[in-house]
Amino acid sequence: MYICLCNALTDRDVRATCESGRSVSMVYRSLGCEPQCGKCVPFVRQMLREQEGANAEIGGDD
Numbered sequence: 001m002y003i004c005l006c007n008a009l010t011d012r013d014v015r016a017t018c019e020s021g022r023s024v025s026m027v028y029r030s031l032g033c034e035p036q037c038g039k040c041v042p043f044v045r046q047m048l049r050e051q052e053g054a055n056a057e058i059g060g061d062d
């Protein structure tokens, strides 16, 4: 599913770059682009939060 129409980024593209400690701007930069209209920024931020939560759960088992 496209989440950024300006840069033709899909949720898969973004998820692949969502690593712990990354900022929204780092995600765009690693994909070789930058926000244009900004409508997708909340979605990218949400995906980063979800990734942080998933990492916390994985790390919490030990």
Ligand code: FES
Pocket (backbone or CB within 6 Å): 003, 004, 005, 006, 007, 034, 035, 036, 037, 038, 039, 040, 041
């Ligand atoms: S939809 Fe991503 S910058 Fe416009």
